[in-house]
Amino acid sequence: ADKVTLILDWFVNPDHGPIIVAQEKGFFAAQGLEVEIIPPADPSDPPKLVAAGKADIAVSYQPQLHLQVHEGLGLVRVGTLVATPLNCLLVLADGPVKSIADLKGGKIGFSVAGVEEALLGAVLGRHGLSTADIELVNVNWSLSPSLMSGQVDAVIGAYRNFELNQMDIEGVAGRCFFIEEEGVPAYDELIYVARAEGLDRELMARFLAATELATQYIINNPEASWEIFKGTAAELDDELNRRAWIDTLPRFALRPAALDAGRYARFEAFLLEAGLIEDARPVAEIAIDVGAP
Amino acid sequence: MTRVASVAVVVACAIAFWQVLVWATGVPPFILPGPGRVATALWEARALLAQHFVVTAAEVLAGIALGSVLGALTAVQLVAAPRLGRAVMPLLVFTQAVPVFALAPLLTLWLGYGVWSKIAMTLLIIYFPVASAFLDGLGRTDPGLLDLARTMGAGRGRTLLFLRLPAALPAFASGLRLAAVYAPIGAVIGEWVGASQGLGYLMLLANGRAKTDLMFAALIVLALMTVALHAGVGALGRRLDAYAAGRREAV
Amino acid sequence: MTRVASVAVVVACAIAFWQVLVWATGVPPFILPGPGRVATALWEARALLAQHFVVTAAEVLAGIALGSVLGALTAVQLVAAPRLGRAVMPLLVFTQAVPVFALAPLLTLWLGYGVWSKIAMTLLIIYFPVASAFLDGLGRTDPGLLDLARTMGAGRGRTLLFLRLPAALPAFASGLRLAAVYAPIGAVIGEWVGASQGLGYLMLLANGRAKTDLMFAALIVLALMTVALHAGVGALGRRLDAYAAGRREAV
Amino acid sequence: MPPLRHGDAARGRLLGHGAEGRGVTPAPGIRIRGTLDFGDGYRIPGLDLDVPAGQWTCLLGPSGVGKSTLLRLIAGLDAGGALEGEIAASDGRALAGRIAWMGQSDLLAPWLDVAGNVGLGARLRGERADPARIEGLIAEVGLAGHKAKRPPALSGGMRQRVALARTLMEDRPVALLDEPFSALDARTRAEMQELAFRVLAGRTVLIVTHDPAEAARLGHQIHVMTEIGLSPFPAPAAPPIRPAGARETLEAQAALLAALRAPGAVIEGVS
Amino acid sequence: MPPLRHGDAARGRLLGHGAEGRGVTPAPGIRIRGTLDFGDGYRIPGLDLDVPAGQWTCLLGPSGVGKSTLLRLIAGLDAGGALEGEIAASDGRALAGRIAWMGQSDLLAPWLDVAGNVGLGARLRGERADPARIEGLIAEVGLAGHKAKRPPALSGGMRQRVALARTLMEDRPVALLDEPFSALDARTRAEMQELAFRVLAGRTVLIVTHDPAEAARLGHQIHVMTEIGLSPFPAPAAPPIRPAGARETLEAQAALLAALRAPGAVIEGVS
């Protein structure tokens, strides 16, 4: 079997459903792959380690990928894990912020630094505000607590499938402004990235085929797949993960290998306009379809 | 006996204070759960906690052993070659100022995701306090003894070994006490860099999933480990103190 | 003069080593950029760096001042009431084992995202080394002097103030030296807990944008600040050492 | 300017602190009875010493026999041995707080200058030390020109004189002096003896010394301590402080020296 | 079992390390010329001292005059004063490495037991100390029963004897002894003087003492140091070590004591 090292974007959570299920159901093995799954704590590390050749595949984010490619990391997207944005601008459901315009003069927390400013700029721009009208605060380790405790008026970078459930469990209702509905071009939240140089397309194709099978299994057997997922580690079996599992199901890419080139071109253009990159690269340098002839 | 009793009283007071704090400030449980919730989590997750504890404890012990040996060697080296020492010291301080997360990718690049990157992190964190305290101690030998050694025609190395070093043992013990406190933190940070087991992993996981009570349970296990380590190193330190002061017959 | 020269040589060696490391291991620039790239980033972002530096430096200085005063007071308090001290010590150690990210929500809840949560974090980090080192020193007073004080009918408090305390100044200096090294890290961590300015914030931002050279530039500014602090505190420490040994006429 | 050195210090001035001058309680005698046990098998049984009130009692004896230990025990300090028995003041009150102890080593605080060390006791008790008295005593021990020096910059004898001045500052009815003049030259030693005798007039003084001349000059009582107990040695008839060159003193000194050199002669009286 | 105490130690045994017995280079004389400057205005100009080879030279003088400083300077150590002038060995070679120095304080390492402290020099030089010689010297200084004790458990005089034994272990042609017997009782002191004289036979010895009897007993030469310089004092005609009770010794002692008490008499010869 071919050994593959896969670094997740973070600790194991329902977002990684297809990977875990593929591993547990033996879909990787059936493709002749022996996959080692490594969870890191800092989401900005995995792409670096893959680019450095320390791992074969990393789970990462499309917006970050654009920036990383421009910084010379030599990565390409080879597949998609979650095909819609999960990111949302989260506020308290019964808080003072009823519309995005109410954020004027407020504090917005973010966690993973990078493109938040650009995303926010687009969202605020639609409501006649700019990033100069708000204060951006890095709240690193406490996205929802900082919102629930009223330290910030909103947070960006919260995941609609998690933070909403999490707040609900704590008894504080949250409200999501879905950023793709607020002027941000739609993008793939979670993608698989690999080193562009010396890319083994055939290996990637087998890897993606296994996750595709796993995704279909999850869609077909939501309950059984949850049992498999929670069975892999005692700490995964809890209320939040159970709820998140249901909410994440529809968002898994059913065709992980399929590439929507236009989506990558649009996001590149969006970042260029936001001033985060200095030129627009062709899509082929950012994302590829490993199955394309 | 009275010692145990007074510790018990203080611990009871601390728990009471914690409970009162939670009640009085109305701090929500997802930020600071009360002692009752945490106790429940401790009990319910005991197997999980024990399993992760073993991993972290092993990392901590290895890190302490390596870190204090390296720290001590560095201090000795710096004293043995004082001109080099004075020049190297700023560099050492410089390296200490590098935050972990800048090192994390490097560490994983070179050491992988296994236990070694955690041991390295622990080592990095305790290395400096040990070296710094020991170095201070090595520089404070009774000048009269050094005069004597000079007239006796002692070499720099032997003076270091037979006079400076024993006289600096209490300072070394000071460093070790700090190391005992920081080593667990080092291992936990090491686990944040990338791990699939250990108390640090468990904490971050619990935190990310708002299982604050489990996180605090893991934290209490970690803190108890630290207290035990500190007490153990404290006992060793008292023996070193007594030895250097000539109050005991043997170490 | 020779001191400056030898430091220069060591720094040059370190930079050369860094460059060689980058070349030899082929570590990619997005994990460890070479000195040239970082120098460029330093120069190009000098205004940005200066602006964030000022914020962090202010936090660090305030944190050191508060932390060393509190640490010293704690040590004195523990010695003044030794039974309480022995009971409280484990608690103190316990609190030290609590990792930052467990405290982060609490700190921001109570102190907000302003400068105070950073000062608190700096304080928390340096408090223990100062208290621990000073405590060790306060416990090592010449027993002959304490005997003398007893026959003189000295109160516990005055013995502490006039004998134990001056004799423990070198140990306090040891603690301060450690504090100088950890204070900047404390401030940076405080900024990671939540901030919109400061070197820590800048580092995190640069890291998220994969601008590793900017991150390292910020890191170098931070490290230089640490080295300067350490040198300053070291000079103070040498005066305290000399005072306690009776080698100078005045502090 | 050259500092004041030995010889040119203002010595003659009499300080106004004789025993009666200040409000010191009458000095008690001290009674010691029991067995001195050093814990390693070495014991001095049947120790029996009366230190009469208001007088000078000199204690001599071989090195390591237990003189300092005895002084420390009287001073209420931890010591190398323990006394199974009693140490009591003749007036029935506790001794604690009524003793000025000068240890065998100088025990100076290195960070305090001479004046600071001499005034340490008052400071430690939170009292205001009379600066004139400190100055006076420093001058009397011949260190007027060295007042601002710290201990590491003093010679061994100067350090001992600072410790002496510090002890004399303590206005206590009982003084325990452990070889207080051992590091001094003959002339300074004689002067310091006279100073101590004058300042401690009326106090109960127990002094350990290895110098027979000192014992012959200062002692109302002289005791020799050996491994098997204490034995009294006759002091000269004249009251102390006796002239150093007086015939009687010299004879007592010679006899004492002979006794110390040939221990059998002394111990006779005991076993 | 009761440890060996003063008196019952095996003393008589002659150690086989007289000057000729071991391969010690012939002892040089030492010549000191110049001005001793203490930096605070105190200076002793025109210092002129010859320490003859293979003999005992005794140095006396008031406390704080600079005796220890002079010894430290000869030993090559930092001291409270500096000598503007020269310190030279009579054979023209460097003094460094040929001196055994016994400081005024005992300078024992607290963590080493008696045997460890006595053998420290060899250990510091990486030589193998002869354990029999260490044992022998410890027995000769009367500490056979205390070999395994650490300094804090020793009396002041015992500590001084450990320091003496340590100095005697150093097989050096020159010995500088700074009040080496000051903490000892008369009998032990006499024994230690004899021991030192025997072990250091043939060596050049410069010894500081405050005891005229000691100087009269040990000195081939006697010098008195004062604030204005050094003046020689005539030593008894008989060669040392002289019997303590001998008439000539007692007379020299008395004369020296008188001279020390009345400084004018001594200084005559100098200024």
Ligand SMILES: Nc1ncnc2c1ncn2[C@@H]1O[C@H](COP(=O)(O)OP(=O)(O)OP(=O)(O)O)[C@@H](O)[C@H]1O
């Ligand atoms: N380390 C020092 N720094 C400054 N001055 C010093 C130092 N040591 C000694 N002195 C000064 O030098 C002078 C001579 O001191 P030294 O110790 O040589 O005297 P000494 O003759 O040995 O006296 P004693 O008989 O009391 O031991 C004294 O005035 C003392 O104050």
Ligand SMILES: Nc1ncnc2c1ncn2[C@@H]1O[C@H](COP(=O)(O)OP(=O)(O)OP(=O)(O)O)[C@@H](O)[C@H]1O
């Ligand atoms: N702290 C200690 N712990 C254990 N034993 C001690 C301690 N101090 C002294 N001793 C022992 O007690 C005995 C008596 O010591 P002490 O100091 O009383 O003698 P001393 O008569 O004062 O002698 P010296 O004239 O040498 O000062 C010695 O045998 C010594 O070894």
Ligand SMILES: [Mg+2]
């Ligand atoms: Mg004694």
Ligand SMILES: [Mg+2]
């Ligand atoms: Mg001297």
